[in-house]
Amino acid sequence: MLDILIIGGGPIGMACGLAAQKAGFSFVILEKGCLVNSLYNYPSTMTFFSTSEKLEIGGIPFVTINNKPNRAEALEYYRRVAVSNHLPINLFEEVENVRPINGGYEVISCKQTYQAKKIILATGFYDISVNLDIPGENLPKVKHYYKDPHYYAMQNIVVVGSSNSAIDVALETYRKGAKVTLVIRGDEVSHRVKYWVRPDIINRIKEGSIQAYFNSNLAAIREDEVDIDTPEGRITIPNDFVMAMTGYKPNFDFLAKLGINLSEEKFIPEYNPDTMETNQAGLYLAGVVCGGLDTHLWFIENSRIHAEMIIADIIAKQQQG
Structure with a gap:
C-alpha cells in the first residue's frame, strides 16, 4: 500500500x-x-x-x-x-x-x-467549461478553448467574456485580420485583465477596431450568424466562430x-x-x-x-x- x-x-x-x-x-x-x-x-x-x-x-x-x-x-x-x-x-x-x-x-x-x-x-x-446554455452552443464553430490566432484570420469572430482569456483572444485574432465582436455582460472590461493589456483593448474598442457590446448577452448561435441581446434590443450579426471564454x-x-x-x-x-x-x-x-x-x-x-x-x-x- x-x-x-x-x-x-x-x-x-x-x-x-x-x-x-x-x-x-x-x-x-x-x-x-x-x-x-x-x-x-x-x-x-x-x-x-x-x-x-x-x-x-x-x-x-x-x-x-x-x-x-x-x-x-x-x-x-x-x-x-x-x-x-x-x-x-x-x-x-x-x-x-x-x-x-x-x-x-x-x-x-x-x-x-x-x-x-x-x-x-x-x-x-x-x-x-462553463456553458452558455443557449441555442446553438453545441455547433462545431463554438470553442471554449483557444490555441492560436492564425486559424481565425479573415473570419467574423464573436468573443464572449471580459476576463484575461477573452481579451487575449479578441486582441490576438484582431491582429491576425479577424473581424472581432466582444459580448460582455458587465458595463466595462474586467479589472482583472493584465494591467499592460487592459489599456490596449479599451483603446481598440474606442477607435472602433473591435466592436464591443456591454451589458449584453449572446442569445442564440446559428451556422452563419448569432443573436445578441443588447440594452437597445436584440441584434443579429454575421458570424463564423464563437469563442466562449466563459470560464x-x-x-x-x-x-x-x-x-x-x-x-x-x-x-x-x-x-x-x-x-x-x-x-x-x-x-x-x-x-x-x-x-x-x-x-x-x-x-x-x-x-x-x-x-x-x-x-x-x-x-x-x-x-x-
Whole structure:
C-alpha cells in the first residue's frame, strides 16, 4: 500500500509529490492527460501574469530572461522538475473511482488499481467549461478553448467574456485580420485583465477596431450568424466562430462521488484550511480545486503552500499513531 496517491499531475500535484518525496513517503501521481495538462492547453502565445519565482515549486528555481514567463517556458520548467527529481507520474491514466478500504483508499484508474493510506486531490478546474446554455452552443464553430490566432484570420469572430482569456483572444485574432465582436455582460472590461493589456483593448474598442457590446448577452448561435441581446434590443450579426471564454469549473460530480461536501452557492468543497483535509478522513485537496466556482481565488502562486501543509499534517498524524 502506498503512503500517498496524488490525483493530478499539474504544478500543484507535482509540488505535493516533491514534498512527499522529501518526507520519505511512497507515492505515485496519476494524471489523466499529459504532464501539466492544463498548462499545455493554454494558448500557445500565453504570457503569465506572475513572475517566474512565484511559479516555482519545491524550491527549485525557475530561470527565465523574460520579466514574465510564457507557456513554452513553463512547460519546459515543470518537465525538467519532474524528470530531474524522478517523480513517479503515470500520464494518460484517468482515475475512475476512489473508495475507502482497510483504513485507507482503493483507487481505480483506467489502467489498474492502487491502494493508498492518503489521497491528495489536485485536479484543478480547467477541464470542464462553463456553458452558455443557449441555442446553438453545441455547433462545431463554438470553442471554449483557444490555441492560436492564425486559424481565425479573415473570419467574423464573436468573443464572449471580459476576463484575461477573452481579451487575449479578441486582441490576438484582431491582429491576425479577424473581424472581432466582444459580448460582455458587465458595463466595462474586467479589472482583472493584465494591467499592460487592459489599456490596449479599451483603446481598440474606442477607435472602433473591435466592436464591443456591454451589458449584453449572446442569445442564440446559428451556422452563419448569432443573436445578441443588447440594452437597445436584440441584434443579429454575421458570424463564423464563437469563442466562449466563459470560464471553467472543477469536476463537481467527481468530488461528490468521493463524499466531499460542497457548498450550495459556489460548490466550494469542505476542507480544513489549516491542513487541507476534507470531511473525508485522509483525503486532502490542493490547488485551485479548493475554490469551487470561485476560480479567481486560488492560483499556482498562492496554493503552492498546500503541498507543505498537507505533508506536515500527514506526518503529524503518523507521529500521533
